Amino acid sequence: MLGWVRVVLLSQSSKRKATYAVLFAYVVALLAMLRPHIWQIASLVERFCTSSVNVRSSHETYDMLTSWISSRGIDNASRSHLVKLNTDRGALADRTESVRRPLKYVANSGVFLFWYKGRLLRYQATQDTSGYFKENNIAITCLGRSGTILKDLFQDCQREYVCRLGNKITIHGHSGGQWTDNRKSEARPLSTVILNQREKALLVDDMKDFLNPTTRSWYTQRSLPYRRGYLLHGPPGTGKSSFSLAIAGELNMDIYVVRVPSVDDESLKCLFAELPAHCVVLLEDIDAVISAHSRESEAVHSNEQPSFGDEKKRVTLSGLLNELDGVSSAEDRVLIMTTNHEMKLDPALIRPGRIDKKVSFALADRDTVSQIYCWVFQSPSETGADAQPCGTENGLLQAQAIQFAHQVPEGVFSPAEILSFLVPYRHDPDAAHQSVETWVESRQKTERNLS
Numbered sequence: 001m002l003g004w005v006r007v008v009l010l011s012q013s014s015k016r017k018a019t020y021a022v023l024f025a026y027v028v029a030l031l032a033m034l035r036p037h038i039w040q041i042a043s044l045v046e047r048f049c050t051s052s053v054n055v056r057s058s059h060e061t062y063d064m065l066t067s068w069i070s071s072r073g074i075d076n077a078s079r080s081h082l083v084k085l086n087t088d089r090g091a092l093a094d095r096t097e098s099v100r101r102p103l104k105y106v107a108n109s110g111v112f113l114f115w116y117k118g119r120l121l122r123y124q125a126t127q128d129t130s131g132y133f134k135e136n137n138i139a140i141t142c143l144g145r146s147g148t149i150l151k152d153l154f155q156d157c158q159r160e161y162v163c164r165l166g167n168k169i170t171i172h173g174h175s176g177g178q179w180t181d182n183r184k185s186e187a188r189p190l191s192t193v194i195l196n197q198r199e200k201a202l203l204v205d206d207m208k209d210f211l212n213p214t215t216r217s218w219y220t221q222r223s224l225p226y227r228r229g230y231l232l233h234g235p236p237g238t239g240k241s242s243f244s245l246a247i248a249g250e251l252n253m254d255i256y257v258v259r260v261p262s263v264d265d266e267s268l269k270c271l272f273a274e275l276p277a278h279c280v281v282l283l284e285d286i287d288a289v290i291s292a293h294s295r296e297s298e299a300v301h302s303n304e305q306p307s308f309g310d311e312k313k314r315v316t317l318s319g320l321l322n323e324l325d326g327v328s329s330a331e332d333r334v335l336i337m338t339t340n341h342e343m344k345l346d347p348a349l350i351r352p353g354r355i356d357k358k359v360s361f362a363l364a365d366r367d368t369v370s371q372i373y374c375w376v377f378q379s380p381s382e383t384g385a386d387a388q389p390c391g392t393e394n395g396l397l398q399a400q401a402i403q404f405a406h407q408v409p410e411g412v413f414s415p416a417e418i419l420s421f422l423v424p425y426r427h428d429p430d431a432a433h434q435s436v437e438t439w440v441e442s443r444q445k446t447e448r449n450l451s
């Protein structure tokens, strides 16, 4: 700096030299005066002359941003990294046998600068701690009051991320009132969920029709709330959850799964407030909701006073209805509820408008058993996304499937039970035929002993 000043002064006339010297002295004096206030000035500049975008690690946008940053090695400059298993969809697809659990390094704390489209941006990673819960945050900041460059950056991150997703959907779980893990999973083909063909086609068409843009404007023109609810009911292991995940893949929508027994009104409210538009919401085991009536009768019939800490908070019917009917529900979401106990549901919960279509998932009949058989034993070339179990092209397999289905009593076993019997015999169908009768007898004997 001083060298530069010397060069400038030497090349000028003596009158100019004096002017520059005075100017330089003023600048130095001004800087010296401002020195004690340098942090206040920096914070004022930050407050009034910058724009920023924040992302939280519990949101998928965090994955989008960190993947974009890491793929360009921008965060190599950071000296503190968080190491995670890389569950990005692209990373899973690229995964080789030798790297079964690819690692991903994300800048964990600290600040660094990087260039994007000719502008200098700041990356700042911090960690928020509230109680036991820790969350990483990233703020991207640019100079200037317009955040357009940041929006461009996030659009780039999103484009790249969606490109890598391919055929995968994100399954969002939750911990209490916060969406936590977002598992990326290859969309399960609908053909692998075995259900009465006609019933399945009607249900899928209904959902697709609901999501059609013309349907949306039809609802809007008539001021009807644009939502549609489905109730999938039936015994455990009949494919209700599997169908919900498969339909999310078919509709190319992410799915948000709420385990109703593990939330209360407050956490349900937080979860619904964070739901995006255009997604599938799956409320599992909806019969765990308690109505005001059942609360009262529980209190009357219980002789024991609940001791301190015994009381487990649950979702109340009114709490759930508030969320279903509330402002945050009026988006193009497909709402699916599942239950093993349809008869226990309060009529208010399943009235038309909240539940528009009910579908029964039953224990396996002959047709279901033979479809499961074909699905297990058909060759890999026949198990593509559009493959139908028991396609007419494989006559021998069909005949064996029908024979097997006659060895299993109808309406007794769930598809999950039949699958669990067949899978160990997947390379030996003859052994499956020989063992099935003994298996049926032993299962029925166990059932009799239990009842």
Ligand SMILES: Nc1ncnc2c1ncn2[C@@H]1O[C@H](COP(=O)(O)OP(=O)(O)OP(=O)(O)O)[C@@H](O)[C@H]1O
Residues within 6 Å of the ligand: 192, 193, 194, 195, 234, 235, 236, 237, 238, 239, 240, 241, 242, 243, 338, 339, 340, 361, 414, 415, 416, 417, 419
């Ligand atoms: N109809 C079906 N078609 C294909 N697979 C099925 C079907 N039913 C069950 N399965 C298999 O059984 C397992 C359990 O199924 P799933 O969780 O979908 O049942 P569920 O009805 O949701 O059970 P629960 O009521 O206990 O939640 C899954 O691995 C699934 O692949």
